[in-house]
Amino acid sequence: MNESFDQFVTRTNRPQKPLPAWVSALIFISVFFILQMSYDACRGTDFEHFILGDLTVTPTAAVINFLTPAVHVKALGNQLIAPGGGITVLKGCEGTEIMFMLVAAFAAVVMPWRRRLSGLGLGILLVFCLNQVRLLTLFYVYRSETSLFNLLHGTVGPIVLILCVALYALYWMGDSREAAQPNASATP
Numbered sequence: 445m446n447e448s449f450d451q452f453v454t455r456t457n458r459p460q461k462p463l464p465a466w467v468s469a470l471i472f473i474s475v476f477f478i479l480q481m482s483y484d485a486c487r488g489t490d491f492e493h494f495i496l497g498d499l500t501v502t503p504t505a506a507v508i509n510f511l512t513p514a515v516h517v518k519a520l521g522n523q524l525i526a527p528g529g530g531i532t533v534l535k536g537c538e539g540t541e542i543m544f545m546l547v548a549a550f551a552a553v554v555m556p557w558r559r560r561l562s563g564l565g566l567g568i569l570l571v572f573c574l575n576q577v578r579l580l581t582l583f584y585v586y587r588s589e590t591s592l593f594n595l596l597h598g599t600v601g602p603i604v605l606i607l608c609v610a611l612y613a614l615y616w617m618g619d620s621r622e623a624a625q626p627n628a629s630a631t632p
Contacts, residue, residue: 463554500533
C-alpha cells in the first residue's frame with residue numbers, strides 16, 4: 445500500500461453520520477454503568493486507596509500547604525488532617541463519577557478518534573482540577589463556616605462539577621461537528 449500519511453488522515457477523518465439518539469443514550473448508560481460497577485468492585489482494595497489517597501488527597505494537601513503553609517495539613521490515606529479541623533475524602537468525593545460520565549459521553553458520539561482522545565484527556569484534566577478546587581473549598585469552609593459545608597458538599601459542588609463538565613463536553617462535541625463539516629462555499 446503506497447498511501448501517504450496525509451491520504452490516510454483524510455481517509456480516516458471523513459465525517460460520519462451521527463448515531464440515533466437512542467443508540468447514543470444506550471451507549472452512554474452502558475459505558476457509565478460498566479465503569480461505575482468496575483470501580484465499585486474495587487472497594488477496599490489498594491487501587492481504591494491509590495485513587496483516594498495518592499491521586500486525590502495528597503495533591504490537595506500539597507496545594508493547601510502551598511496556599512496556606514501555616515495550616516500544616518497532612519495527607520493520611522483519605523484524610524486531610526490539620527490542627528483546627530480537616531476532612532475525610534470518601535468514595536464518591538474523588539471525582540470518578542464525573543470522569544465516568546465524561547468517558548461515557550465521548551463514547552456515545554461519533555467523532556474522529558484523535559479528537560475523542562484529546563477531548564477525553566483535556567476533560568479528565570479539567571475534572572481533576574475542578575474536583576481539587578471543590579476539595580480545597582470544602583476544606584476551608586469546614587474550618588471556617590461549618591454550617592455551609594453540607595450545602596456545598598452535597599448540592600452546590602456536585603451541580604457545579606456536572607454543569608462545567610457537561611458544558612465542556614457539549615462544546616467539544618459541537619466543535620467536532622463543525623470541524624467535520626466540509627467548508628461550503630458562500631453563495632451570494
